[in-house]
Amino acid sequence: MKELKKLNKYFVKYKYSFILGIIITIASQIFSVFTPTFVGDIISALYDFYKSTVSAESVRELIIKNVLLILGTTLIAGFFTFLMRQTLIVMSRHIEFDLKNEIYKQYQNLSQSFYKKNKTGDLMSRISEDVGKVRQYVGPAVMYSVNTAIRMTVVIIQMYITSPELTFYALLPVPILAYVMMRLSKEINNRSFQYQQNLSRLSSFSQEIFSGVRVIKAYALENEKDKEYEKITTESKNIFMRLASANAMIGPLMVLIIGVSNLLVIYIGAKLFINGTITEIGIIAQFILYINMLTWPIASLGWVSTMIQEADSSQKRINEFLDEKPEIVNNNSEETPIKGKIEFKNVAFIYEDTNIQALKNVSFTLEKGKTLAILGKTGSGKSTVLNLIARLYDSTSGEIFIDDVNIKKLNLNNLRNETAMVPQDAFLFSDSIKNNIKFGNENATDEEVIHFAKMADVHKNIEKFEKKHDTVLGERGLTLSGGQKQRVSIARALIKNPNILLLDDCLSAVDTETEETILNNLEKLTKDKTTIIVTHRVSSAKNADMIIILEDGEIIEQGSHSELINQNGYYKDLYSKQLSEKDIA
Numbered sequence: 409m410k411e412l413k414k415l416n417k418y419f420v421k422y423k424y425s426f427i428l429g430i431i432i433t434i435a436s437q438i439f440s441v442f443t444p445t446f447v448g449d450i451i452s453a454l455y456d457f458y459k460s461t462v463s464a465e466s467v468r469e470l471i472i473k474n475v476l477l478i479l480g481t482t483l484i485a486g487f488f489t490f491l492m493r494q495t496l497i498v499m500s501r502h503i504e505f506d507l508k509n510e511i512y513k514q515y516q517n518l519s520q521s522f523y524k525k526n527k528t529g530d531l532m533s534r535i536s537e538d539v540g541k542v543r544q545y546v547g548p549a550v551m552y553s554v555n556t557a558i559r560m561t562v563v564i565i566q567m568y569i570t571s572p573e574l575t576f577y578a579l580l581p582v583p584i585l586a587y588v589m590m591r592l593s594k595e596i597n598n599r600s601f602q603y604q605q606n607l608s609r610l611s612s613f614s615q616e617i618f619s620g621v622r623v624i625k626a627y628a629l630e631n632e633k634d635k636e637y638e639k640i641t642t643e644s645k646n647i648f649m650r651l652a653s654a655n656a657m658i659g660p661l662m663v664l665i666i667g668v669s670n671l672l673v674i675y676i677g678a679k680l681f682i683n684g685t686i687t688e689i690g691i692i693a694q695f696i697l698y699i700n701m702l703t704w705p706i707a708s709l710g711w712v713s714t715m716i717q718e719a720d721s722s723q724k725r726i727n728e729f730l731d732e733k734p735e736i737v738n739n740n741s742e743e744t745p746i747k748g749k750i751e752f753k754n755v756a757f758i759y760e761d762t763n764i765q766a767l768k769n770v771s772f773t774l775e776k777g778k779t780l781a782i783l784g785k786t787g788s789g790k791s792t793v794l795n796l797i798a799r800l801y802d803s804t805s806g807e808i809f810i811d812d813v814n815i816k817k818l819n820l821n822n823l824r825n826e827t828a829m830v831p832q833d834a835f836l837f838s839d840s841i842k843n844n845i846k847f848g849n850e851n852a853t854d855e856e857v858i859h860f861a862k863m864a865d866v867h868k869n870i871e872k873f874e875k876k877h878d879t880v881l882g883e884r885g886l887t888l889s890g891g892q893k894q895r896v897s898i899a900r901a902l903i904k905n906p907n908i909l910l911l912d913d914c915l916s917a918v919d920t921e922t923e924e925t926i927l928n929n930l931e932k933l934t935k936d937k938t939t940i941i942v943t944h945r946v947s948s949a950k951n952a953d954m955i956i957i958l959e960d961g962e963i964i965e966q967g968s969h970s971e972l973i974n975q976n977g978y979y980k981d982l983y984s985k986q987l988s989e990k991d992i993a
């Protein structure tokens with residue numbers, strides 16, 4: 409229950425619904441507790457008539473009156489039960505909505521490293537399945553607990569007023585019923601947990617198979633995968649069978665225990681009636697109805713306790729994420745306009761999860777509006793430089809300055825708004841091409857979308873699609889080629905019109921001719937913008953104001969194209985190799 413305390417703030421927020429729900433529950437229980445008394449009165453009157461102590465007329469009158477009363481109180485109790493669900497269950501839906509939003513906001517705040525550490529499936533299941541389990545607590549579990557507590561109080565008081573002795577015997581099997589139900593629910597809970605685990609294994613397996621279907625077919629692995637799938641589904645079936653047999657025991661057990669209670673009431677009730685402790689025979693019928701009224705709420709105790717346990721462990725998983733502190737925080741709420749000068753001073757960076765030192769002692773200054781090209785072997789730390797400028801991570805040591813201000817002192821929103829990064833592996837949403845481009849600037853007009861698509865040299869391709877810029881991409885839509893994706897991603901960055909443009913090897917999948925066109929367009933567009941191009945091609949780097957060569961996280965060469973081809977180093981080697989491959993125009 410410790411973890412569920414975090415939800416108390418929501419009960420406070422919805423206190424009026426909660427209190428109203430409790431009042432309505434009390435009202436509904438008070439109205440339903442009268443039915444057994446009315447039934448008991450009818451039976452007693454019939455017995456009196458049988459003994460000829462009352463007239464047929466007065467019995468008839470009493471029966472009609474009591475039947476109408478039963479009808480009336482049951483209708484009112486039913487109406488209050490409806491209102492109880494309307495208030496308490498609706499309250500739980502509001503709490504579910506708030507909780508989902510709280511988790512989603514927290515996800516947005518958390519840093520890159522959080523997403524590295526946690527699998528997408530896990531993030532999804534905490535916001536959907538775990539929140540669902542927690543809702544079972546704030547909704548049905550709370551409602552049934554309140555309902556059970558009030559019903560037991562009201563019914564037991566009424567039973568005690570009617571006959572204290574019979575109350576004692578009638579309630580004797582109740583603790584046994586409660587115990588058996590608790591044990592059974594625990595068993596069902598264990599089995600359903602195993603079933604859920606198996607189910608999520610099955611869905612992760614299927615998800616991977618569907619996404620990797622091309623590789624599976626290419627390697628002719630269908631049969632092997634079929635067998636693996638069958639193994640998991642067979643396990644799933646077996647666990648479900650065990651779960652179903654535990655569930656099947658609930659009904660007969662309840663019937664057995666209710667039967668024992670009823671027999672006790674009839675047997676002891678009859679004895680008490682014979683010895684005169686009970687004066688009216690109707691009380692026996694009344695007690696049988698009380699027992700039936702108590703059975704379901706007591707049986708639900710086990711179910712409710714399972715719901716609470718499950719919600720507690722789900723809330724624990726949710727709290728783990730809610731309590732996580734974002735590594736990158738905005739330290740400045742004042743506006744800090746970003747112009748674009750970038751300076752690295754002895755910057756080192758270690759990726760915490762892998763302990764890989766990606767950058768060592770990196771220093772350079774890039775004036776506003778200038779272009780820097782970063783080259784180097786794969787894994788040399790090029791993308792890491794861009795990640796640090798966009799403040800997706802903070803440097804482990806050394807300092808980064810933007811416009812001569814330490815990057816950590818800048819308003820993070822201003823920095824991110826003035827920075828556009830085109831990542832290595834372009835990610836496009838399952839939406840229209842137009843909306844994917846407008847992701848960089850929601851307010852952009854259709855003309856601007858077309859203009860920047862032209863600048864990224866992708867407009868011609870888009871025009872060939874039947875629905876042009878309205879073509880939907882993704883799972884249910886069209887698949888773009890690697891080069892087309894990269895160019896849509898470039899258009900998205902350009903439309904943002906940022907002062908700092910970070911291009912991470914984003915021309916790798918386009919041919920040299922298209923690369924040339926895009927670079928020419930970029931030159932015009934980024935005249936006053938600070939641009940960093942990470943690349944493996946000399947053709948993309950040669951016109952930059954400054955070129956840096958990284959190796960194992962360190963700068964090994966730095967200068968302009970003409971300076972670097974005069975040194976016998978990595979750049980010159982690369983230049984000669986790519987020249988001989990006729991890669992350079």
Ligand SMILES: Nc1ncnc2c1ncn2[C@@H]1O[C@H](COP(=O)(O)OP(=O)(O)OP(=O)(O)O)[C@@H](O)[C@H]1O
Nearest residue numbers: 524759762764766785786787788789790791792793
């Ligand atoms: N998110 C990450 N978590 C842990 N280690 C990482 C992460 N990203 C990169 N690395 C490691 O840091 C080192 C530098 O990676 P980086 O991506 O900066 O290299 P790169 O020069 O851009 O490589 P490439 O040219 O292949 O894109 C590599 O050894 C890589 O394995």
